Amino acid sequence: MPTVYDVPADDFIKKLAYHLKENVAEVSPPHWSQFSKTGAHRERLPEKADWWHIRCASILRKIYMRGPIGISKLRLYYGGRHGQKHGPEHFRRGSGAIVREAVQQLEKAGLVKTADKKGRVITKDGRELLNSIAEEVRQDFERKRPELKK
Numbered sequence: 001m002p003t004v005y006d007v008p009a010d011d012f013i014k015k016l017a018y019h020l021k022e023n024v025a026e027v028s029p030p031h032w033s034q035f036s037k038t039g040a041h042r043e044r045l046p047e048k049a050d051w052w053h054i055r056c057a058s059i060l061r062k063i064y065m066r067g068p069i070g071i072s073k074l075r076l077y078y079g080g081r082h083g084q085k086h087g088p089e090h091f092r093r094g095s096g097a098i099v100r101e102a103v104q105q106l107e108k109a110g111l112v113k114t115a116d117k118k119g120r121v122i123t124k125d126g127r128e129l130l131n132s133i134a135e136e137v138r139q140d141f142e143r144k145r146p147e148l149k150k
Helices: 009-023 031-035 051-066 072-075 096-108 124-144
Strands: 080-082 090-092 112-115 119-122
Touching: 009 051, 009 072, 009 124, 031 119, 051 072, 051 119, 072 096, 096 112, 119 124
Parallel strands: none
Antiparallel strands: 080 090, 112 119
């Protein structure tokens, strides 16, 4: 059975975001998300309407692959270079409110739990969900490219 490590990240995140949007009621964009940037390094708001579910899916995948992991480390992954009109660019972290709210929603859904002063880790239910979605992504990939089937 394939795991999250065995499938392409972009296909996996798209399918997981769709699953979160359709099946997990606890994961929904907060009222302020339509007005916020995703970090200090951004100039504009996200253009995709379902960006919140994509970010939650991405965070869930990061916790699966790198957990236990804290909010501060997750902010590093979603940061970027802050371009200015003059002078060199400098790195800025991603939004802490977005990461924190997303992780709290994933905790309410039972997919993530807090490890003792180490950060967040994936739960058994979360691991089963991610592995089943990885299986679906693998089957879709094999249907598209039968010559790559092992």
